[in-house]
Amino acid sequence: MKNKLIRLAKPLTFIACLILLWQILYWLKIWPKWLFPSPADVWLTLVKGFANHTFIWGILISLKRIFIGFGVSIIIGTLLGFLIAKIKLLRETVDPIILGLQTLPSICWLPLALLWFGLNEKAIIFVVLMGTVLSLTISVKGAVLNIPPILINAGKMLGADGLNLYRYILIPAILPSYLTGLKHGWSFAWRSLMSGEMLFISVGLGQLLMFGRELNDMAQVMAVMLVIIVIGVIFDQLIFGKIEKNLRAKWGL
Amino acid sequence: MKLQINNINKSFAGSNNGQSAVEALKNVNLTVAEGEFVCLVGPSGCGKSTLLNIIAGLTAASSGQIDCSGRLGFMFQEPTLFPWLKVKDNIGFGLKILKRSKEKINEVVDYFLELTHLSNFKEAYPHELSGGMKQRVALARTLALKPDILLMDEPFAALDAQTREMLYKELQEIWQFSKKTVIFVTHNVREAVVLGDRVLVFTARPGQIKKEFKINLPRPRDINDIEVTKISNAINQELKTEVAEAVKELEHYEK
Ligand SMILES: Nc1ncnc2c1ncn2[C@@H]1O[C@H](COP(=O)(O)OP(=O)(O)OP(=O)(O)O)[C@@H](O)[C@H]1O
Ligand SMILES: [Mg+2]
Numbered sequence: 001m002k003n004k005l006i007r008l009a010k011p012l013t014f015i016a017c018l019i020l021l022w023q024i025l026y027w028l029k030i031w032p033k034w035l036f037p038s039p040a041d042v043w044l045t046l047v048k049g050f051a052n053h054t055f056i057w058g059i060l061i062s063l064k065r066i067f068i069g070f071g072v073s074i075i076i077g078t079l080l081g082f083l084i085a086k087i088k089l090l091r092e093t094v095d096p097i098i099l100g101l102q103t104l105p106s107i108c109w110l111p112l113a114l115l116w117f118g119l120n121e122k123a124i125i126f127v128v129l130m131g132t133v134l135s136l137t138i139s140v141k142g143a144v145l146n147i148p149p150i151l152i153n154a155g156k157m158l159g160a161d162g163l164n165l166y167r168y169i170l171i172p173a174i175l176p177s178y179l180t181g182l183k184h185g186w187s188f189a190w191r192s193l194m195s196g197e198m199l200f201i202s203v204g205l206g207q208l209l210m211f212g213r214e215l216n217d218m219a220q221v222m223a224v225m226l227v228i229i230v231i232g233v234i235f236d237q238l239i240f241g242k243i244e245k246n247l248r249a250k251w252g253l
Numbered sequence: 254m255k256l257q258i259n260n261i262n263k264s265f266a267g268s269n270n271g272q273s274a275v276e277a278l279k280n281v282n283l284t285v286a287e288g289e290f291v292c293l294v295g296p297s298g299c300g301k302s303t304l305l306n307i308i309a310g311l312t313a314a315s316s317g318q319i320d321c322s323g324r325l326g327f328m329f330q331e332p333t334l335f336p337w338l339k340v341k342d343n344i345g346f347g348l349k350i351l352k353r354s355k356e357k358i359n360e361v362v363d364y365f366l367e368l369t370h371l372s373n374f375k376e377a378y379p380h381e382l383s384g385g386m387k388q389r390v391a392l393a394r395t396l397a398l399k400p401d402i403l404l405m406d407e408p409f410a411a412l413d414a415q416t417r418e419m420l421y422k423e424l425q426e427i428w429q430f431s432k433k434t435v436i437f438v439t440h441n442v443r444e445a446v447v448l449g450d451r452v453l454v455f456t457a458r459p460g461q462i463k464k465e466f467k468i469n470l471p472r473p474r475d476i477n478d479i480e481v482t483k484i485s486n487a488i489n490q491e492l493k494t495e496v497a498e499a500v501k502e503l504e505h506y507e508k
Contacts, residue, residue, distance in 0.1 A: 153311050154333035157325065158347035158398065168350065172337040251336045252380025 037219040045223040054208065055227060062193060062204040063231075065121070069128025070189045074182070077133045081140025082170075095141070098134050106131025106192035110199055124196045131192030132185045139181030143174035176247055183240035190232055205231075256308070256402055256434060258283040261317035263303055264459075277303045279459035281317070285402075288432040292445035294492060295455025296499035301438045302330055304460070305404045308436070326400030328391055328408045330438075334379040340390050341366070341375045347398040365393035368427065385416035389423075396427065402434045410440065418476055421447055425473050442485045442492065447474045452484075454491045457498035464491050 019039050026038040049055035084090045084098075109130040113123035147170060155169035197206020205228055212220030263278040277300040285291050293301050306312035308319055309327050334343050342349075344365055345358040353361075366372045369389040379387060388408055395403065409417045425448065428435060439445050445452045452466040466488055470480050 148331075150329055150331050150333050151335065153306075154327070154329060154335075155346075156311065157309060157327040158394070159350045160346075164350055168346070169335070172335070175337065250378055252378060 034216060035218055037222065041219040042222045042226070045217075045219040046226065049208075049220075049223060055224075057203060058205045058208045058224075059227065059231065061202075062197065062206070065125055065197075065204065066128060066189050066193050069125045069193065070132055070186060072125075073129050073132035073136055073185060073189065076129075077136025077185070078140050078178075080133075080137040082144055082166075084137065085141045085144035098137055102134040102138060106188070107195040107199065110196060114200070119200060121202075123200075124193070124202060127196040128189050128192045132189040135188050136181055136185045139184065140174065140178065143177035143181065144170060146177070147173045176244070176251060176253060179240065179244040179247060183236060183244060186235055186240060187232070190235070194228060255287050255321070256283075256285040256436070257320040258304075258308065259318050259320070261304070261307060261319070262315045263300065263307060263312070264315050276459040278307075278314075279461050281460065281462060283453070283462065285434055285436060287434055290428060290435045290437065290448060290450045292449035292452045293436065293438045293455060294440065294442055294445050294452060294488065295460060296457050296492070296496040297440070298499060298503075299455045299458050299495070300460030301455060302406050305406050305436065305438060309404055321402060323401030324398060326395035326398060326403045328388075328395050328403070328405045330406040330408075330410070332379075332384075332387055332391070332411075334387055334390055334394075336379050338379075339375070340371060340377050340379070340382070343379065343390055344393045344397050346394060351398075361397050365397050368396075369393045369423065385412050385420065388412065388420065392420075392424070396431075400433065402436070405435065405437045407438055407440065409444070417444070421476065422473065424448065429472065442488045443476050443481060446470075446481045446484050446488070447476050452488055454488060455495070457495045457502060463495065 022039050026036060030036070046055070080094075080098075084095050106127055109127050110123070113126040113130075117123040117126060151173055152165070152169055155165055160168050193204075194206045194209075197204040198210050199206075205224060209221060209224045209228075212218070212224060258281060261278055261281040263276075265275045265277060267274045281304060283291075293304070295301055303312060305327070307314045308321070309325055310319075311327075335346065338346065341362050345362045348358045348361060362375075363372070366375055369392060371386065371389055371393065374382060374386065374390075379390070382390065388411075392408065409420055412420070421444065428448075435448075437445070437448055442452075446466075446468055449468055452468060453462050454464045454466070455461065456463045466484065468484060470478070470484075474481055
């Protein structure tokens, strides 16, 4: 506990300094107040947003979308990754296409999604899916191809074949890179979702951000940005980061 | 369990940068009796690992056949412990796949932990072990499935002399009371003489059996024993010309 506090002391002090700097810049009145709110303004907007539940709903709706989009991506990406790694024909046909599509920023799928699904949830989830599934596929494929053949042979000699080989060797063997892939996938999904939500009318954090702009309410813009950052950090560092770190320690990586 | 190898040939297709095919094994014939300990020595790259892989069914031979009934165990040249499993789960891996009961698995695992002097490391992960301990776990993991034939590919090559000698002793004891058929590949001629009933010398690539030495010394044998030294010298003499051959070929390859 004490160690943790000491470890956190540096970044926390640094953040405090940044806020102080922010406050000083605000006092210097270089920019007009409506373009550059004070830390206190942003804090009050945050408190208000949570008190009147708009932020809470925004968060919940955005999280629901990302869970669905990311969840479906995990299933499709993992299966596709394994298939491409294991079937040479797919490696020669599907793989190059996936590598090509992956270069397309996910928000470019939005017009297509709007035409296919209309202005609704499905369109935005589709954008999240397209932003995530390809990178997951590529990382699972890479992880499977990178399993040392000798480990697979060792498994075979100990009687693992067919499905057992997947269950007891291939899947555990890719776990560290899989988790890294999931972590990246999550951040792709989060970015795709935010850009999607900003571009078309839909409740959610992205829209709250756009509202701030439309109302010329810089404090709201900054408050929502803070919420988006905090959620990103929670998932990236605290959830995926922690699991990944524990696993790597266990493996001695 | 008897093992018969008839006329095995193996060539690897050349890689795509215009290399010609590599002939790894040529007309290998070998009969190993039940309970026999056979050692293979030969220059690097002569096809010893390839032969074991073919016996194990991990590589297909280009021609020839293998006759063997019974369960095979394989200890590989490279470390192959599963990094995601604790020592005890590595040892119990094969039994788990066979869906043995938890109690049964624990019993067998404990027995082999004891046998390989690893009881204190039961709960450790492979990366927490020294090289010698890892190889002992690998040995225990292979033995836990009670294989009839044990294929060992330079299992102790990466270890220091002291650890190695200790493992020779352990392996000899295990072999003497379990009476397994063993095929043991090594670069170390003395190691071969200490462990084997027979030592087979391979030629440079393509590997063929060049000469066979029967070792009729009483067990357990000591690596510093004068008789062991004598036989080792004779085998080394035989090997020297082949190693020179292999080196020549490598130099040629580099150009
Ligand atoms: N998968 C493969 N593809 C192509 N060539 C291979 C392959 N495996 C082995 N070879 C070649 O076959 C020959 C024999 O290799 P092998 O690994 O059996 O040698 P070895 O006798 O075990 O050598 P060492 O004592 O160094 O382990 C080598 O020339 C090697 O380059
Ligand atoms: Mg070898």
